[in-house]
Amino acid sequence: MTRKAGTTAGSDPQVRALLDSEAPIITLVCKSDIRHAERALRVSPDENLAMIEETFAFLTGEGRRVIMDAEHFFDGYRFDPEYTIRALLAAANGGADTLCLCDTNGGMLPEDVTEIVAAVRARVDLPLGMHAHNDSGCAVANSMAAVAAGATHVQGCINGYGERTGNADIISVVANLELKKGLTVLKGGGLTEATRIAHAISEITNIAPFARQPYVGASAFAHKAGLHASAIRVDPDLYQHTEPEHVGNGLRMLVSDMAGRASIELKGKEPRLRPRGPGRVARSRHRPRQARGGRRLHVRRRGCLLRTPAAVRTGRGQRLLGRRDLARARLLQARGPHRCRRRGRHQGSTPGESAMSPSARATAPSMPSTTPCAPHSRRPTRRSRPSRLTDFKVRIMDASHGTDAITRVLITTVHRETGRRRRTVGVGPNVIEAAWEAMVDSLVYGLIKEGVERR
Numbered sequence: 001m002t003r004k005a006g007t008t009a010g011s012d013p014q015v016r017a018l019l020d021s022e023a024p025i026i027t028l029v030c031k032s033d034i035r036h037a038e039r040a041l042r043v044s045p046d047e048n049l050a051m052i053e054e055t056f057a058f059l060t061g062e063g064r065r066v067i068m069d070a071e072h073f074f075d076g077y078r079f080d081p082e083y084t085i086r087a088l089l090a091a092a093n094g095g096a097d098t099l100c101l102c103d104t105n106g107g108m109l110p111e112d113v114t115e116i117v118a119a120v121r122a123r124v125d126l127p128l129g130m131h132a133h134n135d136s137g138c139a140v141a142n143s144m145a146a147v148a149a150g151a152t153h154v155q156g157c158i159n160g161y162g163e164r165t166g167n168a169d170i171i172s173v174v175a176n177l178e179l180k181k182g183l184t185v186l187k188g189g190g191l192t193e194a195t196r197i198a199h200a201i202s203e204i205t206n207i208a209p210f211a212r213q214p215y216v217g218a219s220a221f222a223h224k225a226g227l228h229a230s231a232i233r234v235d236p237d238l239y240q241h242t243e244p245e246h247v248g249n250g251l252r253m254l255v256s257d258m259a260g261r262a263s264i265e266l267k268g269k270e271p272r273l274r275p276r277g278p279g280r281v282a283r284s285r286h287r288p289r290q291a292r293g294g295r296r297l298h299v300r301r302r303g304c305l306l307r308t309p310a311a312v313r314t315g316r317g318q319r320l321l322g323r324r325d326l327a328r329a330r331l332l333q334a335r336g337p338h339r340c341r342r343r344g345r346h347q348g349s350t351p352g353e354s355a356m357s358p359s360a361r362a363t364a365p366s367m368p369s370t371t372p373c374a375p376h377s378r379r380p381t382r383r384s385r386p387s388r389l390t391d392f393k394v395r396i397m398d399a400s401h402g403t404d405a406i407t408r409v410l411i412t413t414v415h416r417e418t419g420r421r422r423r424t425v426g427v428g429p430n431v432i433e434a435a436w437e438a439m440v441d442s443l444v445y446g447l448i449k450e451g452v453e454r455r
């Protein structure tokens, strides 16, 4: 924000905090709609302009590159175009680097953006930017319209996350600019990382990926209709607007009651379905169940994890939580929540849980606190708890299955002494079982890493 009314930029704590952050580039939100200056800030129109200019002058004087986010610019322009232009010029006088026009309420349509950006372009001689919200479903289109009208800077958010209905999905904007407009936005072919990055960020934020997300969604290049498949067999470009490989995605053929012969032929050509001898076929009989939750796939990739629990012994001769213990846990769980709670107490809670958010703490079960010990062994001590739980995420894999939905739990633990981080995943029909599996894997993985003998 700009400095507050009645202060100087240099003495405003919030402006000083921006400076203290040592960020080389600072973006300042400024009021550019006269109604917001008068009604929200309750300052005179001129005082608002002074707040803008002085804050820019102070920060640029300290050697920072400063971008203006002109809040409510488009709505303000419609109400009082002269004042919005004066707000931009105040920032320009203060040394602004770029003037980003915000559709803060997200209600603009592309033709409004084209008209207003072109009009501003004719009056202001600094690079212009666009910051679009998606309330009218046009954030990406509005960003593209602004670029077509002369903007050279676009703000957005990965996967379209943001306030209310979200901001412009920066992945779609970049892909459109590169693939449809022939501009180079990312260096070194970075666009091919788009799908991986979109999914990695949805993991980190714990927001399920949106299958129909343009370019990077799992369904972005998926085909169901047999009619499509018959043409795709001849040339995939007949039914796709760009090649999925440009954004790191891939073509996917679905086989359903809408499939024809071509669909099945194409499906059969997918590498993972090519028959490779009887062993392969026999294993693939279990595949649908495994693929549903993903755990077995994960386990198989990690090699020994599935086999290990029942077979690892520690130096103290304690047995690690194994499959039988898991069965016991299921039994306890089936007996009701009271028994489960008692069991949780027995396992103790880790101090690491305090590093989690209150909501995570409220739902996370206790980390099985013993290093490797059976659930009915002695009460754990701090010494026997070498790791602390630092993150606990729950994801419902397919919400449409109601209480039958597969639950996935991702946990991160950190070894107290080495600081080594372990991230494991468990999948089950409910949160307790999924959490249990994740925790067992975490312990086993830790033991393997520490060189504990396997039998």
Ligand SMILES: CC(=O)SCCNC(=O)CCNC(=O)[C@H](O)C(C)(C)COP(=O)(O)OP(=O)(O)OC[C@H]1O[C@@H](n2cnc3c(N)ncnc32)[C@H](O)[C@@H]1OP(=O)(O)O
Pocket: 001, 002, 003, 004, 005, 014, 029, 030, 031, 040, 041, 042, 051, 071, 104
């Ligand atoms: C357009 C956007 O949405 S940009 C996103 C902005 N970021 C966020 O809102 C998320 C983080 N939020 C925060 O850190 C805090 O809410 C802050 C720092 C923004 C404000 O918190 P506080 O300092 O506690 O202020 P409070 O909520 O009481 O009120 C906001 C103050 O900022 C003032 N203000 C609002 N916009 C501006 C602006 N562009 N320039 C100067 N002052 C402004 C308001 O007049 C109000 O001042 P007052 O305290 O004198 O009445």
Ligand SMILES: CC(=O)C(=O)O
Pocket: 029, 069, 070, 071, 072, 102, 103, 104, 105, 131, 133
């Ligand atoms: C800056 C911002 O988020 C807005 O005005 O929309």
